[in-house]
Amino acid sequence: MTRKVAVFFSPDGRVAHVKRNTSLWEAAAQAGLGLKGTCGGAGTCKRCQVLVRDGPALEKGTGLPSGAGLVLACQTLAAGSVTVDIPQDSRLAEHKVLLGGEDVLTESDADLGRIYRLQPLCRKVRLTLAAPTPEGNMSDWSRLQAALRGETGCDTFRISLPDLRRLAETLRSGNWQVTATLVEAAGCADIVRLEPGHSAGPALGLAIDVGTTTVVVHLVDLETGLVLGKKGTYNKQARFGDDVITRIVYATEQENGLSQLQETVISVVNQLVTGLLAENGRHRRDVHLAVVAGNTTMIHLFLALPPAYIRLEPYIPLAGSPPPVRAAELGLAANPHAVILCLPAVASYVGGDIVAGALLSGIAQEQEVTLFIDIGTNGEMLLGNRDWLVAVACSAGPAFEGGGITFGMRAMQGAVERVAITPESYEVTVETIGGVRPLGLCGSGLIDCLAKLCAAGIINRAGQLQMDFATPRLRRGDDGPEFVLVWQEEAGGGKDIVLTGNDIKNLLRAKAAVYAGIRCLLKAAELEMEAVWKVLIAGGFGSHLNIRDAIAIGLLPDLPAEKFTFVGNAAVKGARLCLLSQEALSEAQALAKKITYLELSAGSDFMEEFVAALFLPHTDLSLFPSV
Numbered sequence: 001m002t003r004k005v006a007v008f009f010s011p012d013g014r015v016a017h018v019k020r021n022t023s024l025w026e027a028a029a030q031a032g033l034g035l036k037g038t039c040g041g042a043g044t045c046k047r048c049q050v051l052v053r054d055g056p057a058l059e060k061g062t063g064l065p066s067g068a069g070l071v072l073a074c075q076t077l078a079a080g081s082v083t084v085d086i087p088q089d090s091r092l093a094e095h096k097v098l099l100g101g102e103d104v105l106t107e108s109d110a111d112l113g114r115i116y117r118l119q120p121l122c123r124k125v126r127l128t129l130a131a132p133t134p135e136g137n138m139s140d141w142s143r144l145q146a147a148l149r150g151e152t153g154c155d156t157f158r159i160s161l162p163d164l165r166r167l168a169e170t171l172r173s174g175n176w177q178v179t180a181t182l183v184e185a186a187g188c189a190d191i192v193r194l195e196p197g198h199s200a201g202p203a204l205g206l207a208i209d210v211g212t213t214t215v216v217v218h219l220v221d222l223e224t225g226l227v228l229g230k231k232g233t234y235n236k237q238a239r240f241g242d243d244v245i246t247r248i249v250y251a252t253e254q255e256n257g258l259s260q261l262q263e264t265v266i267s268v269v270n271q272l273v274t275g276l277l278a279e280n281g282r283h284r285r286d287v288h289l290a291v292v293a294g295n296t297t298m299i300h301l302f303l304a305l306p307p308a309y310i311r312l313e314p315y316i317p318l319a320g321s322p323p324p325v326r327a328a329e330l331g332l333a334a335n336p337h338a339v340i341l342c343l344p345a346v347a348s349y350v351g352g353d354i355v356a357g358a359l360l361s362g363i364a365q366e367q368e369v370t371l372f373i374d375i376g377t378n379g380e381m382l383l384g385n386r387d388w389l390v391a392v393a394c395s396a397g398p399a400f401e402g403g404g405i406t407f408g409m410r411a412m413q414g415a416v417e418r419v420a421i422t423p424e425s426y427e428v429t430v431e432t433i434g435g436v437r438p439l440g441l442c443g444s445g446l447i448d449c450l451a452k453l454c455a456a457g458i459i460n461r462a463g464q465l466q467m468d469f470a471t472p473r474l475r476r477g478d479d480g481p482e483f484v485l486v487w488q489e490e491a492g493g494g495k496d497i498v499l500t501g502n503d504i505k506n507l508l509r510a511k512a513a514v515y516a517g518i519r520c521l522l523k524a525a526e527l528e529m530e531a532v533w534k535v536l537i538a539g540g541f542g543s544h545l546n547i548r549d550a551i552a553i554g555l556l557p558d559l560p561a562e563k564f565t566f567v568g569n570a571a572v573k574g575a576r577l578c579l580l581s582q583e584a585l586s587e588a589q590a591l592a593k594k595i596t597y598l599e600l601s602a603g604s605d606f607m608e609e610f611v612a613a614l615f616l617p618h619t620d621l622s623l624f625p626s627v
């Protein structure tokens, strides 16, 4: 038997009992402590640094004792009981999560899409059945179905075997009064709960956005359509990798990788659901339905569907429109028979979250052309109107979420989100989320910073730092030229916060990928940018974005500011629409079929557009007349 060793974490006072030679990274996860890391524990991102204060620790690979000072938690094994310090810099902190929308969906989103009739997929039907007689001697199950048919218009009903076994007792103990909770879809109804008598208990539903970075849940009263509460947090799958590709690799190549990823995301959802139920004094047995929106990979991981072929040419998902499943099959904190519906995807890289956004924003109802943009590690763009819709996806990389940038971080407390540079003195002032000392830069801060450096002439149009400027902020660091944005005396982490030449290259690549994707969409539709009537920006990144700066660096098209609208977390709001309206769900299913997916890797257009967009704002300045 393998002896367990104890890994103590200070100053948290937490302990994990793990097998000898478990990595400190896994031990931290077991102790419920989130460590930064974007490489899934491959040892390449260098973000999971910890200090071994006491006890035997070995280097993974060589088996030699680990050195003194900071070590990578994912590359260090606990050879016996050890005590480990986690510096603040290495800790995963909570970041801003866009919960999305107001409490009454049909009013709050009326300006975006159209209003759908409140007709939830799930409802309670209270029935009074005729008691059996020698003449009326049909079976209990037939008697129930006949009554339900008369009440609902549905033809086919399904019931779980345990509920069927209890049916005789349920009907008789309620004196032939019974309450059936039904989830109806496509002319068929699932009986998810049967209660004796006429129950006044609520029917609750969940709208869930499973994002690569964040997870958001809305708890909804299905009878009134009211949102009882919303909660969001970061997706703890981040410890297996920051983007969908690293997570697919982890799920595919690690033993139990897929089940680890699924258990992690289900535990995150359950933590949010349990909190919402407790705050509202509700019970999980009353949760009968959930509608889930997520990108195609995240839905695969949520359902534990092997995602391997999503990243291999020709990029085929296992299921674009997975069949409904039961809460018990996923271990979701709900009535075990609750139906879980995942919104359909368009393709491997345009998922149900984009379909939800398209539904919410009403693109398919408009005569004018709308551009819908969701920028994360993957940039997804949708263009069209009521007659046609085309979508593309491009890999923007993790730069806008802080990955691959020396002082990059997610939008959380201490992240710089605004930058100003005085033209002559090159003095810098920054604003941070939470108004605290700066720790690093989030996506909007990075875009702002790039735009201001370019405007001040500190970087040229190719993004190169101009080292001949007379300011101590420009200097050579370990990774080559860099610009000091915040001196260590003012920084929260006690180090100068810099933007390096390599950081700038990564940002240029990210913004060029997004802009090239937009250009390819327009080319496919044979339209000029001016034909775009409005631009909708979705996702957590959008809400902090300064539009003028995003145009100045050539990330967004040069259109008047009034054409841009932030739609916030469109995925969860779209999922909520589907939860509350059968009409909306049918429309989402139709939208997924209607959207044409354009595979950017199939032609040379994308590469040409990408290379042309690697300048600030672009090689072709006529595309950016206002900059």
Ligand code: FES
Binding pocket: 036, 037, 038, 039, 040, 041, 042, 043, 044, 045, 046, 047, 048, 072, 073, 074, 075
């Ligand atoms: S180096 Fe440890 S998680 Fe990336």
